Amino acid sequence: MFPRSFDYLAPESLDDALSMLAEHGEDAKVLAGGQSLIPLMKLRFAAPDYIIDINRITGLGSVHENGSLSVGALVRTHDIERSELIRRRYPAMAAAAPLISDPLVRNLGTVVGSLCHADPQGDWASVMLAMNADIVCRNGAAERRIPVSEFVQGPFTTTLDPTEIATEVDIPDPGADTFGTYMKLERKVGDFASVGVAVHLSFDGRKVERAGIGLTAVGPANIKATEAEQLLAGAELDGGTIARAADLCAEAADPHSDLRGSADYKRAMVRVFVSRALNAAAAGKAA
Amino acid sequence: MANKTISVTVNGGSKTSEVEPRRLLVHWIREALGLTGTHVGCDTSSCGACTVLLDGTPVKSCTMFAVQADGRRVTTVEGLQQDGKLHPIQEGFKEEHGLQCGFCTPGMMLMGAALLEENPDPSEDDVRWAISGNLCRCTGYQNIVKSVQWAAKRAASEQPGAHA
Numbered sequence: 001m002f003p004r005s006f007d008y009l010a011p012e013s014l015d016d017a018l019s020m021l022a023e024h025g026e027d028a029k030v031l032a033g034g035q036s037l038i039p040l041m042k043l044r045f046a047a048p049d050y051i052i053d054i055n056r057i058t059g060l061g062s063v064h065e066n067g068s069l070s071v072g073a074l075v076r077t078h079d080i081e082r083s084e085l086i087r088r089r090y091p092a093m094a095a096a097a098p099l100i101s102d103p104l105v106r107n108l109g110t111v112v113g114s115l116c117h118a119d120p121q122g123d124w125a126s127v128m129l130a131m132n133a134d135i136v137c138r139n140g141a142a143e144r145r146i147p148v149s150e151f152v153q154g155p156f157t158t159t160l161d162p163t164e165i166a167t168e169v170d171i172p173d174p175g176a177d178t179f180g181t182y183m184k185l186e187r188k189v190g191d192f193a194s195v196g197v198a199v200h201l202s203f204d205g206r207k208v209e210r211a212g213i214g215l216t217a218v219g220p221a222n223i224k225a226t227e228a229e230q231l232l233a234g235a236e237l238d239g240g241t242i243a244r245a246a247d248l249c250a251e252a253a254d255p256h257s258d259l260r261g262s263a264d265y266k267r268a269m270v271r272v273f274v275s276r277a278l279n280a281a282a283a284g285k286a287a
Numbered sequence: 288m289a290n291k292t293i294s295v296t297v298n299g300g301s302k303t304s305e306v307e308p309r310r311l312l313v314h315w316i317r318e319a320l321g322l323t324g325t326h327v328g329c330d331t332s333s334c335g336a337c338t339v340l341l342d343g344t345p346v347k348s349c350t351m352f353a354v355q356a357d358g359r360r361v362t363t364v365e366g367l368q369q370d371g372k373l374h375p376i377q378e379g380f381k382e383e384h385g386l387q388c389g390f391c392t393p394g395m396m397l398m399g400a401a402l403l404e405e406n407p408d409p410s411e412d413d414v415r416w417a418i419s420g421n422l423c424r425c426t427g428y429q430n431i432v433k434s435v436q437w438a439a440k441r442a443a444s445e446q447p448g449a450h451a
Contacts, residue, residue, distance in 0.1 A: 102420025
């Protein structure tokens, strides 16, 4: 399958990339890992006149902590999978990375690209919703931060302007006492999620200080389960609280029946995953 | 829609040609270079038959444009053998009957070779995890896993100072 013809631009600096984007706007698409964009172009669901390949720009490929965690636009899912820092401090990300697509796609596909693609079945947006992350965008010389909860608007729709480039995702410090996981039901390796659940908790002693829960593939976009998050904040993880939080998440889900399962089944799996995750967190506290 | 001139190091040799930007890497490798060991399987980023190594990292060459490989190093299945000597992974597939129809084999061997670079003594789980993006419809994967592990043992025995 061949994409429609396009002009290929390979800027070597972010400023050059931004001026190309300022010139071509909606006629251009930014290429990072390409693992969503190129399949879409081959199917001609996307047919941009210009491809702006940002892979030759230095400085977009790092994962580092400086009060918060910065993940640059060229950080591959495989980089997250291998990062000792992520394993130690950001367990929800560490759990999600190896469950995304397959090893070959993870070698090229990027975290930020997945967020910009905004597939409701994408995994990273749920993790970032749970972790209250911000997308950092550049437009010419101007920079703005957008919470992921506002960034993702609907299926394949974000608030990114056509002349903006998402340069990094910025994740708040989880604190010293944290729990995180990502659970995913998939029919086979490489398939999209039937259901995915991201849970990220920060503790103050036995009490949950902050709770974040993101749901994958059970609505027109990834869902932030805010009612369950509010219930958990300040609470201890006893059986009743866990059951109520799992119910609230199941209610927040808005799944459709399709070849991956019925709406009732998907809703039930949200309840199961949230309950398993919170029970694992509670067991960690009791140990 | 301007063509681009690209120079790519393919299997150790420099290849320069003019390509249309929309040309997928797999088509450039097969049609411009005549290296038909890289297969087009599903053409939808699902099967891994088109696997090549890009600067040593396995990628799907059907999900990348040839222009993106400019200035980089690509290894195809034809590049596994060195000086007429088979790579241990190739010997392994021969010894352990790691293929039947052979369509997935180039991708499987490149994944196996890349795995052994990182992990010289992989467990069965490690191998299955590494090839989880490569589909085989013949073998049930049993002999592919054995082939990669055979290659690991052979490579270890070929290390200087190793006791075979």
